[in-house]
Amino acid sequence: MTTLYEEIRPEPHGGIPVRRVTITVNGEKRVAEVEPRLLLAHLLRQGFKLTGTHTGCDTTNCGACTVLVDGVPAKSCTMLAVQADGHEVMTVEGLASASELHPIQEGFKDEHGLQCGFCTPGMMLTAKALLDENPDPTEDEVRWALSGNLCRCTGYQNIVKSVLWAAAKMRPAAAADQDGS
């Protein structure tokens, strides 16, 4: 099939040269040729077939497309794919290991932190960056950190509980008495 980043056309890309990018995605080095205008979200979804990264708006508001770039949350609809060249990107597909869910994923399941699931990948990645930086956040700190990610289904209360659940589970000292309820 023809795609934006590898196709051959009589007049390719309106005369704009494609660029080769090398991006480490979920720990794996990926190489692609892309038009400069291609958004990172589209490269991840269509190019790398990592469709867990969703696009929910045109205006950098919803955060459904949030990924971690070098560990920091970024809205991948507001980054060009070429800007990720040489960087590390983590998507939702990189959260779980083959057999085990990440504690944040467990928390979202346990506390019913998702309904339609569309915002969930972005929410979880933002939460991961928060907990990496602040392993013991307050409810307000969680709400503040998640305020760049919109959810239309849950009303956030269970998302906040999910993140706090994960925080408790991830703190080594507390891991022993985590009861998950």
Add this chain to the structure above:
Amino acid sequence: MYPSRFRYEAPQSLDHAINLLHEGAGEAKVLAGGQSLIPLLKLRFAAPELLVDINNISGLDYHRFEADGTMRVGALCRHAALERSSILASRAPTMAAAAPLIADPIVRNRGTLVGSLCHADPQGDWASVVTALGGHVVALGPDGRRAIPITEFVSGPFQNVLAIDEIAVEAVIPAPKGNAAGGYLKLERRVGDFATVGVAVAIDTSGNQVTRAGIALTGVGGTTIEAAGAGQALVGRPLTADTIERAANLAAEAAKPRTDHRGSAEYKRHIVHTFVTRILNRVTETADKAA
């Protein structure tokens, strides 16, 4: 959601970047944080021929105080770095108050203060803050560096005075004349909203006298508004209920708001008054507590 075509360069030096801008002959745009520019590209409100991405230029992500108290913010210093900065919290209260109110937490991870100044959105928060602090922008071009006072830097809605081959490399905040105090208040309907009204107040005090005062307003005019008279009314005086009221009145008068779906002109003017009063009251309360 799908930008028009453009060429893309990611130079590793400022000289190279300036050359590229020069060759771009006005059809090139600088890409720093991209949190305003890329949305414009996606909506096709902007369609430059060339993007010059300066993110690969090292040494621009700083924010620091000089020995004399001057503060410098590099072109790639992200909002989030300012939000988390311990030196800002202790030494630059107006900036520290504004940093967490810029856009939303994720946008703050990439967006830059200098980029916000260049974008010159009348509803942008940083321009008011830097105006209140009496700051300037340092531009670098083929002919070298020049300092442009922030009040001259923004020339209109979404317009700045940079030449087509100049890059804003840093924002500079002069050293305070005494103790720095102040704040930033923003009326927004939710996180990530543009300011219905934003008010930046930066005052320096020595003893109980105000030695310098700057008040600037967001969202209540075609550009950032410097309420110079309001600031001036405080200088050389102590902060009292009377001087605060006078400054608040003058700031409200300086506002040129329009009625729109965010509120009536009258209301926005009132909010300017209220916010100036609140910030200055908080300053006096803090000073009283310290004393």
Add this chain to the structure above:
Amino acid sequence: MSQALDEIKIGGLGASRKRVEDNRFLRGKGNYVDDIVLPGMLHMEILRSPLAHARIRSVDASKAWDIPGVRLVLTGEMMATRNLAWMPTLSYDTQAVLATDKVRFQGQEVACVIADDPYIAKDACEAIVVDYEPLPVIVNPTQAMAEGAPLIRDDKENQHDNVVYDWEVGDKAGTDAAFARADRVSSLELHYPRSHPSPLECCGSIADFDRSTSKLTVYMTTQAPHIIRAAVSMVAELPEHMIRIVSPDLGGGFGNKVPVYPGYVASILASILLERPVKWIEDKSGNLISTGFGRDVYLQGELALRNDGKILAVRMHTDADHGAFFSDAQPSKFKIGLMHSAFACYDIPYAHLTARGMYTNKAPGGVAYRCSLRVTEAMYFQERMVQAAADDLGIDQAEFRRLNFVRDDDFPHRTPFGFLTDSGQYGKCLDVGLQAVGYENFLKQKEEAKKRGRLLGIGISTMTEPLGAGNSREYDILGIKMFDSAELRVHMSGKAILRTGAKTQGQGHETTWAQIVSHELGIPAEDIVVEEGDTDTAPFGMGTYASRSTPVAGAAVAMVSRKIRAKARKLAAHLLEVSEEDVEWELGRFYVRSARDRGVTIQECAMAAYSNMPDGMEPGLENNAYYDPPNLTWPFACYIVTVEVDPQTGVWDVLNVVAVDDCGVRINPMIVEGQIMGGLTEAYAMASMQFITFDAEGNCVGSNYMDYLLPTAWETPGFELHEVVTPCPHHPIGAKGVGECATVGGPAAFVNAVMDALKGTGVRNIDMPLLADRVYEALTLRHDVSGAPPVKTDDA
């Protein structure tokens, strides 16, 4: 040997079972329409009108055709040659697919480009030149009614004005007489502003027409796949069995994904013409500016009151703004949906409602946005009028409600508009809510605060609403009756697959339907797979919206399970070598009445159905059920909100939100609570920030997430939930609908709270959204603030 199964442990009724669908969503393995890639797939983008009302002089697409990678440009003219320029709506009107004669709202679909990738399609859309002749614009019902107003629907024969309908219901004479007897009349004028369901995922489709089999497969964001199949069959003139609609995972729906949209139709035609799969994924501005909105209704309401607090009669008139096409997605025979369900929880002898619908130059829709067909407006109007009346009479607002509630022993109760409510404990719900919020204490706090210049307020909203369309007597879509269906196949191991005609969008059907089967059959929920959304495999159903899944499809699930159990009983009798009459059932097991330890499990019966059935019995253990509910279900809710208003800015903060929901028996309490919290958040959103408005030229304000504000985790208040359980008397497991309740009943609680804080200022009403400037204006100028927020009123 025989130990009774613990229903909660096997994930049956009442278990807060963790959701099975989460396993894929959490790993990013959901399968939304935009995630689907078919070989040779092309991409479609839509060119929309920048003007709200204009004649189209010409559409020149020649430059678009010249762009490499462009495969097809569709215009209205081309659609017309195939008789597809217009399509029927779900309200028996017509709607333009691609504009031919005129554009009638900003954002209307004018042309489509199909190209190798969406970037190129967008490039080509920009290259299309449309020559418009601007026409005068109508943006509200008043303008639409005005003398000499331009005629919007000049395409329709016999349409000589902008009136869509003029409709009435109730007893006019009785109502007039009651008003004549009243001690006092309390009146209120309100506007429920235009809002948008705005699921995070926009609409989209992938049409895949295979010439070799003549089969059309459409992957589509739809809440009602079978209705869409019927509509596509009608519009595209394709036979029903050659159409397969697949609704995969949906990123939310909230009513937005019920109608048929032009993009779907255009992608289908493009695929037929090109014989390749064509994907259309709407962008957010396209979604907000053109697809089904909600509300936009004006009310004039009056209550006839006796001085002791008794409501004698209600009179309502509504003017609804339907936009350019009457495409309300509502299946009732009532023109203004279930507006006349207003006041159903109160014992009022007389009521009369007149309703007028108007065409305007705004997007069409009037979808049931987390709502049963105008119920949201009805309950908002009701609870705002109730608060105003209580204040007018000087009676405590809780007491006033209690005085007028239908009493627990008065059921079944016929409302003056003709609905039959069947059960409820309204007073108890209110008491639970008042106790939870600490009502008396708050009133004292409020008085104390007032002395210090602080403004506290408390708002109550109590309501019962009709959920679960049908019954088939009064509810249909395009003539198809509003039943629903379930099909259950129990494998020989006792594991099972269940399919229904509903379509989950986040409600968790894959989890909860299995719980109903588990309750009825004792099969552990984890042994049951649930599938929905594929018209080739799912039984015919009417889809999921208007909180109808549990009342209708959920009932069908229970009924099909009972059919399975009936057959299993025969198998059990055969296995136990007793007569069927001697077999008793306990969860998961049949036993011999006289010897309880002699029994067979449902799993053993399943095995026997394939390996050891009695002579003459048809093998297998599967069945289906079509369920036509005898009545709507009537959940009751009491929402109480406390706020503090900052008198200097008009900013109001929510202090506390208490929700008491009586949705009958809860299948999965965790999921029910999730639904309620989501609904409360949308209520808060509409009360505080979320609205769409238009300037005088018909430019839409609210066409992206910078202007159309959804609250974030930061603003959204916390919620305290309580329950009262009054089982629905006619539902097989006693459940009622719940998904929309908090969105329906919630907004009035927020608004009433702010109005309560302003009590004593003479202000009777501020229309939503209660933006800070509007509250401040009301408070300082002591007047009502009505209508949608202004747009550019002082522009030169």
